[in-house]
Amino acid sequence: MSSFAHSVGSRTYQFRDLKDLMAKASPARSGDYLAGLAAASVEERVAAQMALAELPLTVFLNQLLVPYEDDEVSRLIIDEHDKVAFARIAHLTVGDFRNWLLGDAVDELVLAAVAPGVTPEMAAAVSKIMRIQDLILVAKKCRVVTRFRNTIGLAGRMSTRLQPNHPTDDASGIAASVLDGLLYGSGDAVIGINPATDNVPQVVRIVSMLDEIIARYGIPTQSCVLTHVTNTIAAIERGAPVDLVFQSIAGTEAANASFGINLALLDESRQAALSLGRGTVGDNVMYFETGQGSALSANAHHGVDQQTCEVRAYAVARKFKPLLVNSVVGFIGPEYLYDGKQIIRAGLEDHFCAKLLGLPMGCDVCYTNHAEADQNDMDILLTLLGTAGCTFVMGIPGSDDIMLNYQTTSFHDALYARRVLGLQPAPEFAAWLKEMEIFTRDDYVTLGTALPPAFHNALLRLA
Template sequence: MAYKYVLRGNTYTFQDLKAVLAKASPQRSGDALAGIAAEDTKERIAAQYCLSEIPLKTFLEDLVIPYENDEVTRLIIDSHDPKAFQSISGLTVGEFRDYLLSYQANGDTLKNLSPGLTPEMLAAVSKIMRNQDLIAVAQKIEVVTKFRNTVGKKGHFSVRLQPNNPSDDPKGIAASIIDGLMYGCGDAVIGINPATDNPQEVSKLLKQLDDFRQQYEIPTQNCILSHVTTTLEIIEKAPVDLIFQSIGGTEKTNSSFGIDLKLLQEAYDAGKELNRGTVGKQMMYFETGQGSSLSADAHHGVDQQTCEARAYAVARKFDPFLVNTVVGFIGPEYLYDGKQIIRAALEDHFCGKLLGLPMGCDVCYTNHAEADQDDMDSLLTLLGVAGCNYIMGVPGADDIMLNYQSTSFHDAMYLRKVLNKRPAPEFEEWLLKMGIFDEQGYRKEIKDQLLKLK
């Protein structure tokens, strides 16, 4: 179905709904690379006006990827809750934006609405929202998850301690973990990207982390970010806490990752059987990123932000403990500069939270992007205000294995202090017990603690 909009005497024609979505997107290099972006600002504004007048129910009928061609589309449509959608079913995209920004739309109403929303509806409304709109709506929503501690409560802010090492050296990893713990990081997860996906090496890393956790009774969870098939191979022999997998928003994207919904279901069921959580049982950890579908030639002409939102439907099916948009990691071919990275992160966080997901963000960029640490400071602060559940904690903000720039342990301390946020409750109790933090959330003298943790 074609869509038309007349702007200042000029008629703009968009061949279908996915064309309206693509051309309404704020400027980003990935959509330009795919040849689907607006030709200029006038066409982008016309597409945004056109999009604002499209009824929300259209997104249940005019599918951006055909139902019969894509299992993610089938998941989105088959899991849609018409009862939850009923209260907004008569709204257009523009009216939906107004509703989201209203006082009537509070955390409870948005939580109840979530099962009735599709990723495409949220991608659409995000395209006609300013950055402050995305922040204002996302901060209303509290998504709480539990495994060995509780992540996502309002007033709290967590950190994935990321002690990556290019050779998986046990001493190097241990040093990074101790450093991070001294800054109150690691309550979201202590998660390592392994240098190799070899099952034996992954098992060794898991044992190292689990021995350390048990020795000091740390109320957190561990994860080696190996491929889900590797995790399934060792799951009955190694101390697996969280099960990790990168996911995308189309069946073809997931196929490029070597996964499908059936395999994720197998991993979910296997993880449930372990029953390793103490305060809860959510144990899936997913990572996503705008541009993954384009880089895999698996986007079907759909813009990269809508593809990203569709990945959240995959995540939602498996009730995850953590979801992380690794926003600037893929590179400037997809998000060219700091402005595009900041915008994409706020969109991702907004869409994920409204779909009921525990959203974190890797506030990051590659060294060949037109971005720097000042851009990341701005994004970090904006996400903190928006109610992001967690960020990464990387020694010196420089991941020496993955070769990209992220956020440091000090960055997490900064955000907690300026926004008066605290670590996960159970983890904060441990920090106090160990004498690492005081009651005001400040670090105590750590010399004795370093000796204790050697």
């Protein structure tokens, strides 16, 4: 690989290769310091960003950060790169690409046409030289629409994952949280549970319970048990009513191996879910979660900075046409994103890069209890992501996940974002909320003052 250099004032900074340049250009975050990759000073970071801005986009097709022969994610990125889509931006440098993205002539149709020609490394590179307002403005222009039992990602909409986790997988506790979430208008992205007991019989039990709730009340949404993909395949083979296949993914083959997956296994799971034909308005059957730091925590980052590794995971997601993708942005901990400032920046980077690549990107706006962050930081990130057109966020009782022991966004947080930003749920779900008398006006943010009649019996059963 070529070396790079750039001067700031009287000093010239040298970067040994493209990996080093990308890492040094990254805004400061604890994971890159932990890995020994970060810039040693603000001046060195500025020099790296200036050198990166002058780099032609074509360099990323010729100088791979992770060798082609060593990594199936690299092979996927190169083998499926759309040269026709790329032709429109092939003459640009990274800095020119930023200016092009911000231009008024580039709208959602142009961005959708170019997306297959943008590699993860190009997206990561341009994000490193963008301000927060740049990340918001461009992401807002990206429109990615997916469908299963409803339509997610339309303009003026923000969906929510209803996350009724329970520390013992108690059926009544789960049902109570589902009811609570529905009464706040949550759940149009998915009703998704992290099981406390992760085995195939438990997956079958929970997914069957959720299917019964969705069918009983005619809810135009989908369910998912966030278990390992092999458990979901086994549940499908046992006849379980699986809607979506979930899997955590990462940006290198080695990191994915630490999750016990590869591209072939993900393809097998997608084909299994498609064979059930459970979608009513579409066939996007995959749900992926990502997060900056996963490759580093698995010692599988190949010397690549954590944000670029994260964006490489989006190439994996894009391959399988998911209904939903989200970054669990602050979940891995302060070793990777130290404080609220780093979490906010990372969440907006992840959303921007994924949308630029054509993914239906949401975000788990969250932090662990030992991070230097609080709910005010999460309010800021939630509001910024809503402004940026984030596809979906999480909804959980009281914003406190008592099973996973971290802080995220609550049902009322999502309702706040919809109210203040003038956003609505997915159209099919919004119509159901009005029909069920959960919302009382066509704005879909004005809650009824009494328990809707349809839920009276449900409340009695829970009591």
